[in-house]
Amino acid sequence: MIGTLATYLAFPFVRYALVVGVLIALCSSLLGVTLVLKRFSFIGDGLSHVAFGALAIAGILNLTDDMLFVLPVTVLAAVLLLRTGQNTKIKGDAAIAMISVSALAIGYLLMNLFSTSTNLSGDVCSTLFGSTSILTLTKGEVWLCAVLSLSVVALFVLFYNRLFAVTFDEDFARASGTRVEAYNLLIAVVIAVIIVLAMNLVGSLLISALIIFPAMSAMRVFSSFKAVTVFSGVLSVVSALLGMLISIIYGTPVGATIVAVDLAAFLLCCIAARAKGGK
Amino acid sequence: MEQLTCSNLTLGYEGRPVLSGVSFSVNEGDYLCIVGENGSGKSTLMKTILGLQKPMGGTIAFRNGVRANEIGYLPQQTAVQKDFPATVREIVLSGCQGRLGKRPFYGRKEKELAALNMEKMGLTALEGRSYRNLSGGQQQRVLLARALCATQKILLLDEPVSGLDPKVTLEMYGLIERLNREDGVTIIMISHDIAAAVQYASHILHVGHETFFGTCAEYRKSPPALRFFASEGGEAQ
Numbered sequence: 001m002i003g004t005l006a007t008y009l010a011f012p013f014v015r016y017a018l019v020v021g022v023l024i025a026l027c028s029s030l031l032g033v034t035l036v037l038k039r040f041s042f043i044g045d046g047l048s049h050v051a052f053g054a055l056a057i058a059g060i061l062n063l064t065d066d067m068l069f070v071l072p073v074t075v076l077a078a079v080l081l082l083r084t085g086q087n088t089k090i091k092g093d094a095a096i097a098m099i100s101v102s103a104l105a106i107g108y109l110l111m112n113l114f115s116t117s118t119n120l121s122g123d124v125c126s127t128l129f130g131s132t133s134i135l136t137l138t139k140g141e142v143w144l145c146a147v148l149s150l151s152v153v154a155l156f157v158l159f160y161n162r163l164f165a166v167t168f169d170e171d172f173a174r175a176s177g178t179r180v181e182a183y184n185l186l187i188a189v190v191i192a193v194i195i196v197l198a199m200n201l202v203g204s205l206l207i208s209a210l211i212i213f214p215a216m217s218a219m220r221v222f223s224s225f226k227a228v229t230v231f232s233g234v235l236s237v238v239s240a241l242l243g244m245l246i247s248i249i250y251g252t253p254v255g256a257t258i259v260a261v262d263l264a265a266f267l268l269c270c271i272a273a274r275a276k277g278g279k
Numbered sequence: 280m281e282q283l284t285c286s287n288l289t290l291g292y293e294g295r296p297v298l299s300g301v302s303f304s305v306n307e308g309d310y311l312c313i314v315g316e317n318g319s320g321k322s323t324l325m326k327t328i329l330g331l332q333k334p335m336g337g338t339i340a341f342r343n344g345v346r347a348n349e350i351g352y353l354p355q356q357t358a359v360q361k362d363f364p365a366t367v368r369e370i371v372l373s374g375c376q377g378r379l380g381k382r383p384f385y386g387r388k389e390k391e392l393a394a395l396n397m398e399k400m401g402l403t404a405l406e407g408r409s410y411r412n413l414s415g416g417q418q419q420r421v422l423l424a425r426a427l428c429a430t431q432k433i434l435l436l437d438e439p440v441s442g443l444d445p446k447v448t449l450e451m452y453g454l455i456e457r458l459n460r461e462d463g464v465t466i467i468m469i470s471h472d473i474a475a476a477v478q479y480a481s482h483i484l485h486v487g488h489e490t491f492f493g494t495c496a497e498y499r500k501s502p503p504a505l506r507f508f509a510s511e512g513g514e515a516q
Contacts, residue, residue, distance in 0.1 A: 037359060158383045165373045168363060175329040175352045176377035176429050218364075223409030225365040 001249060008248050016142045021240050021258075023149035024198045025210060029236030030156045031191055032215035033229050034167045043081055044211040046100035047195045048204035050077040052127055053107035055199070060114040067144075071196050077103075078188035129203040129255050145197055152190055159183065164225055201240075202255030210236065213262035217269035221276070239265050280307040281342050282433060282465055283328070289336035290323045296335055297323055303484050303492040305433075310459050310466045312476035312483050319487035321469045325437055328467070349377070351426030351464075353436040356418065361411065367421050368406045371397050374428025392428055400424040400454070416447035423454065427464075434458065436468040440475075452479055473507050 008014045035041060054073040058066040081096055111124060137145075156163070165173045166183045174180045191211075198207045218232035243258030282305050289299040298320035305311055315321050326332050328339060329352055351374070374396075375389035385393075397403050400420040405413065410421060419439060426434055439455065440448040456479055458464045470476050476483060483498040485491040491501045498504050 037363060039359065161373070161376065161379065161384060164365070164369065165376045168360065168365060168370065168373060169354065169357070171326075171329075171331060171354050172352050172374075172425070172429075173376060174331055175350060176374075178376050223364055223366065223412070224407075225363075225369050228364045 004249055005245065013137065014248065016137050016139070018241065018244055020137060020142055020145045021201050021244050021254075022237050023146060024194070024201050025214075025236040025240030025258075026233055027149045027152040027156070027190075028194050028198055028207070028210040029214035029232045030153065030229065031187065031194065032211040032213075032236075033218070033225075033232055034163055034187060035191065036212055036215045036219070037167050040082075041208070041212050042096050042100075043078070043191065044195060044208040046081060046096035046103075047074055047078055047192055048199065048207040049100040049107075050074055050103040051196055051199055052204040053103035053110075055127060056107035056111045060110055067196065071193065074196050075189050075192040078192035079185060082184055082188045127199070127203060128205045129253060148193055148197060152194060155186070155190065159186070160229075163187070202258055206255045206259050209259040209262055210240075213259075213266050214239070217262075217266045220266075220269040220273040235265055235269075236262075281305070282307055283467075284340045284342065285328070285337065286340075287337040288324070288327070288334050288339070290320055290327055291335050292323065292332065294335075298486055298490075299336070301337070301484075301486060301490055301492075303482075305465060305467060305482075307432075307465055308459070308463050310456075310479060310481045311468070312480035313467065313469045314471065314473050314476050314483060314485050315487040317471065321471075321486060322437065324486065325435055325467075325469055329435060349430050349432060351428075351430035351434040353419075353422050353426045353434065353439055355437050355441065356422075360418075363410055365410050366407050367397065367402055367410060367413070368393065370410055370421055371402070371424045371428060374425035377429055389428075393424075396424040396427040399427065414447075415443050416450065419443065419451060420454070427458075431462070431464065433465040433467065436466065438469055438471070440470075440472070455479070473504070477504070 035043060051070055051074045054070040055066055058069040061069070063069050077099065081099065108124060162173075162178060162183055165176075165178055166180055166187075170180050194211075195204075195207055198210055202210060214232035214236035215228070217235055218228040222228045222231055239261040240258050243261040244254060246252065246261070247254045247257040284304040286302045288301040289296050290301070291297045297318075301324065303311075313321050313324060323332070327334050329350060372385055372389065372393040375385055375392060378389060379385070394403075397406060400423055402417075402420055402424055405417065405421075410418060413421065423434075423436075423439070426436075434455075436455065440451050443451060452475060455466060455468070459466045466480075468476075468480070477495055477499060480495050482494055483491070483504075485498065485501070485503045487503075489503055491498060491503050493501070
């Protein structure tokens with residue numbers, strides 16, 4: 001088993017995939033805590049479907065660089081979704097559900113009508129559940145991904161205290177002169193960037209897992225915000241790494257394996273919390 | 280010394296006025312209770328004073344060195360907070376966010392201030408405990424300590440005793456009274472507990488059908504208060 005692993009690790013593209021996977025897992029889990037606590041868990045799901053729709057359109061338009069189209073569209077959707085969250089006419093969760101299914105339907109429709117590919121269902125499946133594209137990343141894409149994820153981590157650390165304040169109590173933060181709207185916008189933009197990055201790793205249907213599971217697991221076990229944040233980052237990185245290694249060795253689908261590991265970690269944390277509480 | 284003056288305020292949301300012609304002023308060391316029926320616009324008034332929403336008419340002015348973001352605010356608890364994974368210390372420290380300016384992290388000064396206010400609220404022993412595992416009264420004390428980190432001058436309290444049992448309610452009122460008497464903190468409190476308001480406050484602002492503003496003694500003789508006490512008496516029988 002170690003031998004197989006060593007053989008695979010000798011390939012640079014496998015190493016790239018591991019690096020990118022770890023970075024994406026790290027930044028998605030950091031904001032996960034805020035999103036879960038702000039009751040925005042489903043924004044990841046909604047946005048990833050928007051990204052799927054945008055990707056379909058980019059494919060039809062034959063854009064050479066999908067990212068340039070998908071990223072702005074997803075960021076825009078994120079901003080709009082967080083806006084409607086504050087508007088009482090359409091409730092946040094309903095808005096997310098509507099946008100999410102519409103984008104999914106239109107994306108699939110367009111792919112069906114205009115696809116030039118011979119293997120349509122294969123294309124759709126790989127976009128939804130994560131493709132092997134994480135194994136075909138070029139050096140340039142790895143760098144882009146690394147720079148984006150490290151900026152997310154840096155932003156998070158820099159604004160940690162503000163994010164905590166805005167997550168815990170928006171009204172108090174606003175009354176103290178904190179620019180709540182600006183931070184909500186920042187959260188929206190960052191989460192959109194993460195989702196577009198994570199599509200390569202786990203596909204658009206499974207992204208929510210990367211965002212929600214580590215935060216939920218950490219919240220079971222720890223009681224301070226700092227500990228929850230740090231542990232969810234660590235847990236997410238370990239799960240992603242483990243998931244990717246398992247999928248390399250046993251040839252299982254990358255995205256689904258990572259999510260399965262995340263789920264297992266969550267169950268372990270539940271048991272740990274119960275054991276701790278039972279004492 | 281006057282700290283806050285509101286003149287001829289018209290308040291509302293989505294273009295619909297809920298309250299108009301509200302004028303009052305608050306001096307340093309005052310204990311003002313804002314009372315009125317549900318839906319009379321008490322919370323809207325508080326949000327407007329805090330600058331969370333704009334008045335539809337009239338003016339709000341802070342005077343004598345009080346800045347709009349130097350108000351300590353004790354909001355009503357939200358569902359999100361009840362289950363929030365954060366320690367007492369983290370939450371109290373977040374009251375210092377207005378002092379950060381452009382700095383990203385809290386310094387020693389803020390940490391000392393947080394420690395001082397935790398001590399004042401009797402929270403030092405609970406410092407490392409998780410907020411979600413505290414009792415309702417302890418949670419309110421945490422939020423009060425946080426509000427004190429934001430100000431030493433004015434506290435705005437939105438129904439600070441709602442959901443507390445009678446014993447803890449008394450403790451909470453006592454704590455607020457001490458802050459007012461001993462530390463000279465100006466108190467502006469929203470309450471629907473008129474009986475307690477009359478007992479503790481120095482001034483009363485009654486909003487709703489008819490607006491009344493004056494000292495507590497004047498309020499006892501005013502029509503809205505008389506009507507209230509008459510109806511209270513009627514209910515009790």
